[in-house]
Amino acid sequence: MADTTDACREPILSVRNLDVTLKTAIGELHATRGISYDICPGETFAIVGESGCGKSISSMALMGLLPRIARARADHCLFDGQEILSLSRRQLSKIRGNTLSMIFQDPMTSLNPVYTIGDQLTEVFVRHGKGTRAQARDRAVFLLERVGIKNAAERLNAYPHQLSGGLRQRVVIAMAMMCSPKLIIADEPTTALDVTVQMRTLALLSELQKEFGLAIILITHDLGVVASLSDRVAVMYAGQIVETAPTAQLFADPTHPYTQGLIRCIPSYGEPHPDAELPTIPGMVPSLIGRQKGCAFRNRCPLAFADCAEGDTIALRETHGEHAYRCLRPHDALMAHWRGLHGEPA
Amino acid sequence: MWRYFVKRLGIAVLVVFTVSVISFGLLRLSGDLAQNLAGEGATQAQVQDIRVLYGLDRPLPVQYVDWAGRAITGDLGRSLFTNDPVFHLIAARMPVTAVLALGSLLLAICVALPLGVFAAVYRNSWIDRAALGMAVFGSAVPSFWFALILIYVFGVQLRWLPISGSTTWWHFVLPMVTLSTMVMPQIMRLTRGGMIEALDADYVKMAWAKGLNPGVVFFKHALRNALLPVVALAAVSLGFLLGGSVIVESVFSLNGIGSLAYESIKRADFPVVQSILFVLSFIYVLLTLLSDLINARIDPRIRLH
Numbered sequence: 256m257a258d259t260t261d262a263c264r265e266p267i268l269s270v271r272n273l274d275v276t277l278k279t280a281i282g283e284l285h286a287t288r289g290i291s292y293d294i295c296p297g298e299t300f301a302i303v304g305e306s307g308c309g310k311s312i313s314s315m316a317l318m319g320l321l322p323r324i325a326r327a328r329a330d331h332c333l334f335d336g337q338e339i340l341s342l343s344r345r346q347l348s349k350i351r352g353n354t355l356s357m358i359f360q361d362p363m364t365s366l367n368p369v370y371t372i373g374d375q376l377t378e379v380f381v382r383h384g385k386g387t388r389a390q391a392r393d394r395a396v397f398l399l400e401r402v403g404i405k406n407a408a409e410r411l412n413a414y415p416h417q418l419s420g421g422l423r424q425r426v427v428i429a430m431a432m433m434c435s436p437k438l439i440i441a442d443e444p445t446t447a448l449d450v451t452v453q454m455r456t457l458a459l460l461s462e463l464q465k466e467f468g469l470a471i472i473l474i475t476h477d478l479g480v481v482a483s484l485s486d487r488v489a490v491m492y493a494g495q496i497v498e499t500a501p502t503a504q505l506f507a508d509p510t511h512p513y514t515q516g517l518i519r520c521i522p523s524y525g526e527p528h529p530d531a532e533l534p535t536i537p538g539m540v541p542s543l544i545g546r547q548k549g550c551a552f553r554n555r556c557p558l559a560f561a562d563c564a565e566g567d568t569i570a571l572r573e574t575h576g577e578h579a580y581r582c583l584r585p586h587d588a589l590m591a592h593w594r595g596l597h598g599e600p601a
Numbered sequence: 602m603w604r605y606f607v608k609r610l611g612i613a614v615l616v617v618f619t620v621s622v623i624s625f626g627l628l629r630l631s632g633d634l635a636q637n638l639a640g641e642g643a644t645q646a647q648v649q650d651i652r653v654l655y656g657l658d659r660p661l662p663v664q665y666v667d668w669a670g671r672a673i674t675g676d677l678g679r680s681l682f683t684n685d686p687v688f689h690l691i692a693a694r695m696p697v698t699a700v701l702a703l704g705s706l707l708l709a710i711c712v713a714l715p716l717g718v719f720a721a722v723y724r725n726s727w728i729d730r731a732a733l734g735m736a737v738f739g740s741a742v743p744s745f746w747f748a749l750i751l752i753y754v755f756g757v758q759l760r761w762l763p764i765s766g767s768t769t770w771w772h773f774v775l776p777m778v779t780l781s782t783m784v785m786p787q788i789m790r791l792t793r794g795g796m797i798e799a800l801d802a803d804y805v806k807m808a809w810a811k812g813l814n815p816g817v818v819f820f821k822h823a824l825r826n827a828l829l830p831v832v833a834l835a836a837v838s839l840g841f842l843l844g845g846s847v848i849v850e851s852v853f854s855l856n857g858i859g860s861l862a863y864e865s866i867k868r869a870d871f872p873v874v875q876s877i878l879f880v881l882s883f884i885y886v887l888l889t890l891l892s893d894l895i896n897a898r899i900d901p902r903i904r905l906h
Contacts, residue, residue: 320809352811359810364803369825369900379811414901430811 304491373411698857705780717792795827836892
């Protein structure tokens, strides 16, 4: 399956068969199973899925920020040519915040309340030996202005509580940019923001990406965010990537029944009547404790049949281009089902 | 910041006034002062003479205003027993108690703060359990008993340290160790609890994600947030140490405020008792004010209130 996501010659990040397990009182929990993807310089790769599907923890594993009960294993996890899972804490800390940085979900809590934003912006620059404190200040002012904060030089002396949520997230974005990273992991960067601020923040991320040639991993549960920002998408369910495709293609031809369900659940996408009930995917996510057999989605899948419970795992199948999905049903049958959902003739 | 300071100062003045009224009233509720002074065998006429002599026959508010009016100018009256000005008596004893209390607090902080930080960082490890064990020991052991054990081990058996008096710095070591074990446990627990909370916070995850060194993450980003309640507790502890060193001062024969208070209560020397109560509560209020100001320095959000 390695070739399915091989979109460029020299990916900035290449992950193969990443497994994250957590030791719990009731057994080993498989948070992610066999996650593989490549990310090219300058592209946005979205990982989408519901809460608990393993999308956040897989990126925490890359940052070396897993909780103590968690273990990560992979065939390889190459970032910028380095195997990051086997780095020591000291070596890893030289990468974090430097060439690989992260934007957290909640800007209200991810800035330290007792230090000025200037202090928090400059410290990462000085820590990674990018220059003096004065140079760090200049860089901070430049970036704050770039992310659209007025009076940037004065704002350096402001404390987080003096800024609104949207402004704080801009500060967090500027902080992630301080050392000119090659890859930013953005974990639900707009979920905690007002809807009006969300779109502006996404537009800003997109602009910065083009301007500085960043690659972005965008972790989200919001397909609207995926559609507006990403180049390629991976849909995760119960710790596995169940479908991956270029963004436009995923929305045009969603192949896996779970992806189809997700897209159908977007309001105004498949429902012509405003007062009609919104569709949902019935059932519950399976327990991730212990070994999983067959397809994890089979209990909620409208197309499941006996074979779905067989075998260790369902293989990822390629359709065309870079589109691949993890389902036993043939592509034609799945597409016919999708058309059927819209009342078109099968 | 100035508005905050003026507001705090105003509250402090009100508290000092309230405390002076309460301490003045409590002492007079504790029994008939004239009767106590006259002694058990005194006749009614003698008691009445004493009552008039010290102005105790006047209405309470008049007595209070008379006393408070002079206390503001620094005149705390004279001891009934030695006839010395109370101000001088207290000033003479204060250095011993101040050194003892400050030293004990400093010692407690120097041990409890790093211990609390390490206990939180290495949660549920042996270092955490050892720290918690020490905290339980420190809060459970009575200070007079612990003082006697220290005297026995380090004074009598090992002969390393002097056990009574206040002539050299060495004399303060055992009393300080005794007193600091009384306040160390709370400071340690509060530091540990605050650190555990801070270490789980998003801004600490962010600090790790920025590639900062563990020392910077723990001491710059986490500890400063965990410190607010610790500062408040330290100020309260210092007040407690100033007033609560009575037992330790008597065990180690130190001539501080504690022993002065103890002697004066025994002699029914009410101007001295009254003044000690007032001075200690005054210092207590000052310390609380100081801790508020330190916290406002630590946390910018407090300055808004």
